[in-house]
Amino acid sequence: MRTLRNLQGPALTLALLCALWLIVIVGLLALKPSVFNLGTVTTILQFSTILALVGLGQGMVILAGGTGIDLSVGGAVSLSAVIAMLSLKLGLPPVLVPAVCILAGAALGALNGLLVNGLALLPFIATLGTFFVYSGVALAVTGGAAQSGVPGWLLVWGRGVVAGIPVPFLTLAIPCFALAGLALMATAWGRWIYAMGFNERSARLVGIPVDRVRFILYSLSGALAGAAGLVSLAWLGSGRPNIG
Incomplete structure (x- = not known):
């Protein structure tokens, strides 16, 4: 019963968002039906996956409060894709490309997370700085050139x-959102995140490991950026240093 009560609020929010989305779709169909031909919808969804x-990783960080934000995700998308492709050229087994991309992110x-927790830097400053570092490294190691050679099976997945x-x-994308929603709505870990976002000082006083949770959230945000980098190289057929 307690789990059901925890689910009611988020479920209502989700229902309202879906209703709003439906209204927008109906309005666009009425004003410009050509927007929703199958090819256009597919292209929109392909880019929207990235x-x-x-956005999911960014949202989790923001939800935990404490001025938390991750501005580095664009650079992480680019650099993780580039790392995966360069690793492939250095002899990495192609089957490990997805794992390397996500782990790099x-x-x-x-x-x-280390900069924010360990050095107590403001998240805005820390992640803005790492965005430029990650983007710069991706451009420097590639010379600005896209890294080709994506395995065929990965292209089939990315363009399927x-x-x-x-x-x-x-x-x-759908499984990641489903798991994140379940974790936030029905687990103690999710309640910790909401508690941190509501009042970080109180969360510390009741014993919530705030620093550890925040570190995990930044790592998770990076992993999801790496997953986005994987989708980009599987869709575009190359690791591009400027995709982020």
Whole structure:
């Protein structure tokens, strides 16, 4: 029963957002039906998959409060994709490309967590700085050139479409959002995040490991940026240093 009560508020919010989304769709259909041909919708969803993954990680960090924000995600998307492609050229087994991309993003996010927690830097300053560092490194190691050579099976996944819906959206974005929603609404970890966002000082007083949770959230944001980098290289066919 307690879990059901926890789900009621977020479920209502989700229902209202879906209703608003439906109103927008109906309005666009009435004003300009050509916007919703299958090819256009598929392209929008392909690009939206990248934005959705980045936005999910960013949202989790912001939700925890404490002036938390992650401005480095664009640079992390680019650098994680570049790292994965350069690793492939250095002899990495192609099957490990997805793991390397996501782990590289997680490492970049963890660095943000260390700067914010360990050095007590303002998240805005820390992550803005790492954005320029990550973007600069991606451009420096590639000379600004896209890194080609994406495995064929990864291209099939990245460009695959089922009933007009991109495969990465179905197999990566939706599961990530479902897991995040479940964690936030029905676990102690989710309640910790909400408590931190409401009042960080009180959260510390009741024993919530605020610094550890924040570090994990920055690492998670980086991992999701890495996943977005994976989608970008699988869709575009190359690791691009300026995609973020």
